[in-house]
Amino acid sequence: MTRMNALVLGASGMVGGAICRQLIAEGHTVTGVSRRPLRTDLPIHHVSMDMLDPADCRAKAAELSHITHVFYAGRAPHGEGGNESVEDNLAMLVNAVEAISAAAPGLKHVNLVHGTKYYGNHLGAYKTPAEEDDPRAPVPNFYFDQQDWISALDVPWSWSAVRPPLVFGFTPGKARNLVSVLAAYAAIMKELGRPFSFPGTETAFDCLAECAHSDHLARAIVWMAGAPEAANQAFNITNGDIFRWRYMWQHFAAYFGMEAGPPLGISLAETMAEHEPVWDRIVEKHGLAPTPYRDIALWPYADYVFAPTWDIVSDTTKARLAGFHQVLKSEQMFFDLFDQYRAARLVP
Template sequence: MSMAAMTAVVLGASGMLGGAICRRLIEDGHKVVGVSRRKPREPLPIPYLSIDLLDPADCRAKAAELSDVTHIFYAGRAPHGEGGNESVEDNLAMLVNAVEAVSAAAPGLRHVNLMHGTKYYGNHLGPYKTPAEEDDPRPGVPNFYYDQQDWISALDVPWSWSVVRPPLVFDFTPGKPRNLVSVVAAYAEIMRELGRPFSFPGTEVAYDCLAECALASHVARAAVWMAGEPAAANQAFNITNGDIFRWSTLWPRFAAYFGLEVGPPLGISLAETMPAHAPVWDHIVAKHDIAPTPYSDIALWDYGDYVFAPTYDIIADTTKARRAGFHDVVKSDRMFTDLFDRYRAARLIP
């Protein structure tokens, strides 16, 4: 059964997931407008609007160009760090301003999809109930996910909503270092150049915990499915690749890809130990004649620490989405090697 045509606006279109949603919508033949503070590094063949989502007047003025919109995909974020302390007030205001402006301008609006994550369950705070299910109790800490979902679910409107909750999401993101794919690749090449084994940076306990992730295009496919599927209306869904793994299983496969020997887990902080190796990266770039990417643009070491730190399982139950009709899966180890291949093909890593 073919999905009804959408005229979609994607808010946060310059981000990893916003861009992936734009590409998915284009591939499916829908009309798309991207909204972001600044134009993406590699814009897609769609119109873009620059809107300050914290400014209600700017939202209302620019929304006049969006009168034919039927679907909103909201992947916007206020600026934040790795610690999970994202501004509840700013993130709620951005959503409210955007949705109120577009819904007032677009009488044919049918659905609003929100991009959240499995931090909803407090998986960044410490051990929690796993596998996490969509109706699990919220931990007693502030999180803009709760405020956004509570606001949109309380509206008395003719359109429906849905929420995507992915775990760690990865993709090919040249120039954006907050990506485990380029972090691992840069780490591997630096260890090679230093003549050291390829060792998991985290602890032995973290090495053996269960983990999961999601490919950006997979999450985007799920978001578009939710927006067009009546069975998904007014609900939240966990969306992962569909498999789980241990770093102790994936790490030797990474080592094999890069042709390195695996060493024992180190229990170190990448953010503390890796910045000193910037000259090594510059040497690697020159030695292999790859694209001259600045060290700060290839790997965000703080993010690597964040991903490898948990000493407890991080798993979300995805049966709710499958029961509603979303059956796509991605093999996570294959996802990583495919993305490494893309970085190599772009001459960003040796």
């Protein structure tokens, strides 16, 4: 195994943090770039870099001459449900990578963390299972611009891009995570004496879905960066299975010790805001770590996850043929993550 001197851009995020952990577990050296300080005990050298400022990128890259691999998991600031700026996201990548490439003569690879919005799965029904060479969705998307830019470079290093579906993990204090949203929703419904009902429509309940554990995704990303077979390509990465919320919901209900109710067809953003006092009561009743309601569940995000009335499925054959064979059962992923939140006294 070639030892990497890795730079993770966006190291404070769910995916960026998972990449850091995976790299360290495999014995690599890690430098993390983020707007905020990293909350971790891992041996990560932190660099604060404004990736929208070319001069700051060049100044900070001066101390990164040892970098051999870059993992780009950065995102320009944007509101939940808002359009992500193509211009800003492209500028961030260009500014950072140009500066690092100039400062690090031993650079070997740059990986881009993208997603299945590449195929337009957020817009409506699309071709499934989605394959990496499928036509792009007919709307602006910074994934397209970033990949076009990096693939056109005449440089001695290679690149790769990963396209996961929804990604979940253990992210205390970050409410944009379906795991903590589901656990909080279940706790509130139980406290109110209500069944555990799917918030979306009957149609959404029966559509095919998939996801990726952030740790599983990180393993795939680190594999891409070190595998010659993965150079200069994009890969779909999922847990490896597909499911319907109808049947997964029964397992969730059993885990939380609740009765599963019928689909409600409601907006959690509209109906759950009033239950902050209920959450505060649950925290006190169960002796949980005091977590503000806004930090445990981002209800608009749950509405987004449960809204599609079409199948969301990616073909992962390309990655398997190239050498990445690991899979994970999504049901077990949810249970393991629920257990982590419970062990941390964040949910009852």
